[in-house]
Amino acid sequence: MPIESPQLERPQSQKRLLRLKLNGRWREDAVAENQLLVDYLRDVAALTGVKTGCDGGECGACTVLIDDEAVPSCITLAARCDGRAIETIEGLARQGRPTRLQRAFHEKLGAQCGFCTPGMIMAAEGLLRRNPHPTEADVRTALSGNLCRCTGYVKIIESVLVAAETAP
Template sequence: MTQIELTVNGEKRSDEVEPRLLLVHYLRELLGLRAANVGCDTTSCGACTVLLDGKSVKSCTVLAVQASGHEVTTAEGLAVGGELHPVQAAFRQQHGLQCGFCTPGMVMATVGLLAENPHPTEAEVREGLEGNLCRCTGYHNIVRAVLAAAQAQAGQVTGEQVTA
């Protein structure tokens, strides 16, 4: 067993884990944070995407021990005081989800993308979400949601007024 110290959604954690424990299983099974889904389990689909020090990563391909000393953010950590994060709000307003399985990963990938590129073009959004698959093929509304979130975060207009 290995001792890990990390911050998850702003809360300091200290846990003993097996070195082979994957970050996604640490989050889901030890901490009960079940937003990150295990989809393909092969670093392809992105349903398990979380932020590690603010950067999007696939938590099925990160060991929990590799996250020691770092900050993890999951979809549960986005809303503040019951108010949806602008990316979450935009996904709701633009109907950027169908079955919802890919949604937590899409949302976290989007938060990471907009941190790196606050004003992406539509093409940059599509490339920026290359690591996230939607089996409902709901990509058009997802892209609209990301563009709406970018505009909302820029304070230009609210998400509801965007017609991308």
């Protein structure tokens, strides 16, 4: 029985100029119109803290903030971010000082293998910006799109709540 795989002939995508504020700094790049934000961040901006864990929009490992809102960057087109502020895990620590969320994840063992951690922390950061004092139920709802396979989530929830408690 002959088997033929479908031919993958993709039309060459047009490039366009993308101007965005990435981790606090404006920058411009020529990006293909079909380039995903996650690929732009990892391959163009070299921000490999942004992870890919699934085949699209399932695991949350690629979560970044777009204008303070947590979004999976693997189902977002880079070109749609023109003029917007993008933040990744690399942008959180200032002058080598981790944020309280990062410290809490470290000290409370909110990270084991650490692969889901950048996305998890960015989702938590998004939550704390709109709701600085969440309940446990708020945390569970806000982070339910971010999967972790190591922790059973117990210490992740503790980390977020501890970070919220120590909020100024």
